[in-house]
Amino acid sequence: MIRSINHRKSGCVAAYLTAFVISSALLAGCSSQPKAPDQALQAAETAIATAEQARVADYASPELGEARNKLTSARAAVAKEEMVSAERFAQQAQVDAELATAKAEAAKAKAVNDELGKNVNTLQQELQRKSGGVQ
Numbered sequence: 001m002i003r004s005i006n007h008r009k010s011g012c013v014a015a016y017l018t019a020f021v022i023s024s025a026l027l028a029g030c031s032s033q034p035k036a037p038d039q040a041l042q043a044a045e046t047a048i049a050t051a052e053q054a055r056v057a058d059y060a061s062p063e064l065g066e067a068r069n070k071l072t073s074a075r076a077a078v079a080k081e082e083m084v085s086a087e088r089f090a091q092q093a094q095v096d097a098e099l100a101t102a103k104a105e106a107a108k109a110k111a112v113n114d115e116l117g118k119n120v121n122t123l124q125q126e127l128q129r130k131s132g133g134v135q
Contacts, residue, residue, distance in 0.1 A: 036078050037087035044071050044090045047097035056100045059107040063100035067093045 048067050056064050074089035 034083040036083060037074070037090050040087045040090035040094070041071070041074060041078075044074065044093035044097065047094045047101070051097045051101045051104070054101055054104055056104040059104035060100035063096050063103060067096035067100060069093075070096060 044067070048064070048071060051060075051064050051067070070089045070093035074086045074093060077083070077086035077089055
């Protein structure tokens, strides 16, 4: 009978010890801070640098300004150890910079298209003048 009581006590102690170890591990996992979103920050910085090199500010300045502001917010969130917000801001900065680049490329393409249209009109007028207006 004493052996049975001792066996029960050791079983309870083992169960409590196991529960303590598991709960400690879970609490340690929950309390650890997520890592800084280095990749997202780097991607945003690269997208902004690419936009700046493409002279995006001439065509899509508001979007590029937003990208810069969101990158600044991402860095501030990292400093406050708000890593989820930091990653979100960094991703938004990247998207804004890519949007600015796309808008600038579209504006440049439109300018080229408009110039080609003017050249075609000029050539047509020249042909009409040389042919005496006969088509």
